[in-house]
Amino acid sequence: MDGARISDISPPGRLAEPGEAISLEELALAARNHGLPLEALRYDLTPAGLHYVLVHYDIPATDADTWRLTVRGRVRTPLTLDLPTLRSFPARTRRVTMECAGNGRARLTPRPVSQPWLVEAVGTAEWTGVPLRTLLAEAGVADDAVEAVFTGADHGVERGVEQDYQRSLPLPVAMGDDPEVLVAYAMNGRPLPPQHGHPLRLVVPGWYGMAQVKWLREIALSDAPFTGFQQEVAYRYRQSPDDPGEPVTRIAPRALMIPPGFPDFMSRTRVVRPGQVRLEGRAWSGHAPVTGVVVSTDGGRVWSEAELAPQEDGHDWAWRHWHAAWTATPGRHELSVRAYDAAGHTQPVDPPWNRGGFANNLIQRVSVLCLAAPDRTG
Amino acid sequence: MDGARISDISPPGRLAEPGEAISLEELALAARNHGLPLEALRYDLTPAGLHYVLVHYDIPATDADTWRLTVRGRVRTPLTLDLPTLRSFPARTRRVTMECAGNGRARLTPRPVSQPWLVEAVGTAEWTGVPLRTLLAEAGVADDAVEAVFTGADHGVERGVEQDYQRSLPLPVAMGDDPEVLVAYAMNGRPLPPQHGHPLRLVVPGWYGMAQVKWLREIALSDAPFTGFQQEVAYRYRQSPDDPGEPVTRIAPRALMIPPGFPDFMSRTRVVRPGQVRLEGRAWSGHAPVTGVVVSTDGGRVWSEAELAPQEDGHDWAWRHWHAAWTATPGRHELSVRAYDAAGHTQPVDPPWNRGGFANNLIQRVSVLCLAAPDRTG
Numbered sequence: 001m002d003g004a005r006i007s008d009i010s011p012p013g014r015l016a017e018p019g020e021a022i023s024l025e026e027l028a029l030a031a032r033n034h035g036l037p038l039e040a041l042r043y044d045l046t047p048a049g050l051h052y053v054l055v056h057y058d059i060p061a062t063d064a065d066t067w068r069l070t071v072r073g074r075v076r077t078p079l080t081l082d083l084p085t086l087r088s089f090p091a092r093t094r095r096v097t098m099e100c101a102g103n104g105r106a107r108l109t110p111r112p113v114s115q116p117w118l119v120e121a122v123g124t125a126e127w128t129g130v131p132l133r134t135l136l137a138e139a140g141v142a143d144d145a146v147e148a149v150f151t152g153a154d155h156g157v158e159r160g161v162e163q164d165y166q167r168s169l170p171l172p173v174a175m176g177d178d179p180e181v182l183v184a185y186a187m188n189g190r191p192l193p194p195q196h197g198h199p200l201r202l203v204v205p206g207w208y209g210m211a212q213v214k215w216l217r218e219i220a221l222s223d224a225p226f227t228g229f230q231q232e233v234a235y236r237y238r239q240s241p242d243d244p245g246e247p248v249t250r251i252a253p254r255a256l257m258i259p260p261g262f263p264d265f266m267s268r269t270r271v272v273r274p275g276q277v278r279l280e281g282r283a284w285s286g287h288a289p290v291t292g293v294v295v296s297t298d299g300g301r302v303w304s305e306a307e308l309a310p311q312e313d314g315h316d317w318a319w320r321h322w323h324a325a326w327t328a329t330p331g332r333h334e335l336s337v338r339a340y341d342a343a344g345h346t347q348p349v350d351p352p353w354n355r356g357g358f359a360n361n362l363i364q365r366v367s368v369l370c371l372a373a374p375d376r377t378g
Numbered sequence: 379m380d381g382a383r384i385s386d387i388s389p390p391g392r393l394a395e396p397g398e399a400i401s402l403e404e405l406a407l408a409a410r411n412h413g414l415p416l417e418a419l420r421y422d423l424t425p426a427g428l429h430y431v432l433v434h435y436d437i438p439a440t441d442a443d444t445w446r447l448t449v450r451g452r453v454r455t456p457l458t459l460d461l462p463t464l465r466s467f468p469a470r471t472r473r474v475t476m477e478c479a480g481n482g483r484a485r486l487t488p489r490p491v492s493q494p495w496l497v498e499a500v501g502t503a504e505w506t507g508v509p510l511r512t513l514l515a516e517a518g519v520a521d522d523a524v525e526a527v528f529t530g531a532d533h534g535v536e537r538g539v540e541q542d543y544q545r546s547l548p549l550p551v552a553m554g555d556d557p558e559v560l561v562a563y564a565m566n567g568r569p570l571p572p573q574h575g576h577p578l579r580l581v582v583p584g585w586y587g588m589a590q591v592k593w594l595r596e597i598a599l600s601d602a603p604f605t606g607f608q609q610e611v612a613y614r615y616r617q618s619p620d621d622p623g624e625p626v627t628r629i630a631p632r633a634l635m636i637p638p639g640f641p642d643f644m645s646r647t648r649v650v651r652p653g654q655v656r657l658e659g660r661a662w663s664g665h666a667p668v669t670g671v672v673v674s675t676d677g678g679r680v681w682s683e684a685e686l687a688p689q690e691d692g693h694d695w696a697w698r699h700w701h702a703a704w705t706a707t708p709g710r711h712e713l714s715v716r717a718y719d720a721a722g723h724t725q726p727v728d729p730p731w732n733r734g735g736f737a738n739n740l741i742q743r744v745s746v747l748c749l750a751a752p753d754r755t756g
Contacts, residue, residue, distance in 0.1 A: 048427050
């Protein structure tokens with residue numbers, strides 16, 4: 001068959017038609033990638049395998065023993081670093097909550113066709129590595145450098161464009177000390193698992209997942225803004241295809257509740273018994289510390305303040321625990337939770353729509369049936 | 379609201395209507411649970427977080443320090459065992475390939491509405507624990523015992539029935555030595571992760587996942603066959619709702635290929651360059667050793683024998699590696715692979731349909747575009 005082109009198998013981005021349900025292609029992404037089962041909000045640190053995972057292409061086959069990170073471009077001394085050398089720099093460990101920029105996408109109307117997250121694309125880990133600014137200082141930043149471009153080992157096609165996964169950060173972010181960007185080689189005290197970037201990844205506290213380049217193999221300083229696919233085509237807030245849009249950067253505030261009681265297998269509706277029910281969960285923002293969480297047990301009519309756990313020292317970019325008491329009475333209930341941050345951001349009542357389906361931090365709603373007694377017969 | 383019943387939130391099982399696409403409820407299950415990204419077939423042992431996970435209800439909060447396993451019912455001496463006591467019995471480590479009985483369900487027509495697996499619900503781990511027959515011998519099996527009933531700590535509702543997750547095994551299977559059933563406390567040399575049954579689970583080599591009861595807290599020997607929901611209602615091969623059906627037990631043979639080349643993000647169609655391409659993957663069967671794997675590169679017209687890696691000693695219930703060479707030429711190709719086992723089973727060309735959507739081991743098909751040269755412009 002002559003004349004086959006990459007565009008034959010890689011169509012442009014699109015919105016689902018009215019009433020169009022989830023396609024097998026979207027389902028294939030949902031089966032590969034996964035969110036945090038919401039009951040796992042109970043753990044301060046998300047255990048291995050429960051942290052959300054989003055991989056654009058394939059998880060590459062990598063070898064820590066032969067891995068090299070190059071630092072090049074607008075630097076005085078290009079570097080080629082192996083893992084033992086990276087580990088010889090002073091290490092930092094930071095607890096960071098990460099969230100996929102596409103979290104909430106599948107609840108938008110019209111729905112952007114892509115990884116169909118509902119609300120669960122989040123996780124918190126302790127990442128250990130070398131501050132990026134340490135490596136850039138070692139290489140020596142040229143006066144005309146304006147951005148750092150990060151290249152991963154994952155390779156694929158997206159909307160007709162064959163590419164290595166690449167993203168950039170403005171130099172002030174790359175060199176910043178709060179958040180301090182890490183080149184991380186450990187997650188929760190162990191080498192990175194394959195799906196989280198083994199053996200090296202970027203960690204940019206407070207930013208959505210697209211910035212956290214995995215399988216990191218190159219850092220190149222450039223004297224002009226990066227215009228690659230993931231920077232200028234994907235990950236922008238656009239209202240229409242020709243809208244240049246603003247770049248997706250920091251995480252919008254969100255609170256999530258551990259769904260109380262126990263679930264129905266298929267509907268995931270919750271069942272609780274009458275009486276005191278502890279509501280609890282986590283809240284985070286990539287803009288500023290979370291300063292308040294409110295809870296509603298009547299579908300959003302009345303809201304009351306939840307109790308926030310103290311923000312622990314050194315964990316400014318990790319989620320905060322919250323809890324609230326509820327006296328459940330027989331019948332159907334809709335529970336909601338909403339976060340506020342110190343920069344004045346909160347979660348919207350109506351979903352914030354854009355063509356990429358990014359940063360939909362709509363308030364969570366949890367359907368609960370309170371039943372007076374065990375009912376084992378239906 | 380009076381009169382609320384559990385059946386209000388827990389409808390009967392159903393088939394999707396003709397043309398009905400994946401619902402948000404099915405998607406919610408797909409976002410919680412996850413399959414093996416097929417490139418992870420490259421690992422002999424599936425790394426943490428890449429093994430498939432299917433949890434019916436919630437992952438329960440468990441504490442290894444206070445965990446007790448009781449052995450009761452038709453035994454001479456009931457037992458209550460803590461983890462240190464379980465670890466004091468002679469341990470076995472077994473490499474086992476597990477697969478969800480619902481794997482392939484989402485490709486059936488009509489589609490049973492449940493966890494919508496495509497083809498990826500599999501993984502291989504080394505499980506360490508105590509042989510179940512050791513514990514049963516310790517308790518002393520009564521002469522009238524016919525089944526062992528296993529109860530997990532996961533609690534929920536399914537099709538109107540509130541339940542702890544429970545499954546049984548006939549006594550000859552529970553006491554068998556090939557496969558030898560394990561009460562496992564470690565996975566790949568580490569304590570079980572929460573989603574795989576921490577701190578204790580059953581491992582029944584060769585059987586589908588529904589038999590591998592997680593968060594195991596009780597083993598009860600009974601003098602009559604168990605009639606619980608997961609035994610007599612779910613997990614049976616039925617053609618109609620009133621068909622009593624046969625129980626789902628052992629894993630049907632399947633071979634899967636690591637999709638070659640690199641993917642398009644959205645369609646997951648693969649791109650390769652012309653020339654030699656190594657095709658490889660894994661094959662397994664819960665009935666008998668895999669004895670052959672054949673590969674087709676022309677949509678299933680011509681099949682040729684793949685090379686099977688030797689079956690390693692002691693790994694009879696783990697997948698076997700296979701590989702084959704392919705000379706790719708420009709154009710579109712459809713790759714397929716098919717496994718045969720020593721008991722005479724193979725994979726069907728047409729999907730085997732039943733109302734639960736179990737054991738659909740239809741031959742895998744992988745769409746590939748072979749392109750003559752890198753094409754970075756689309």
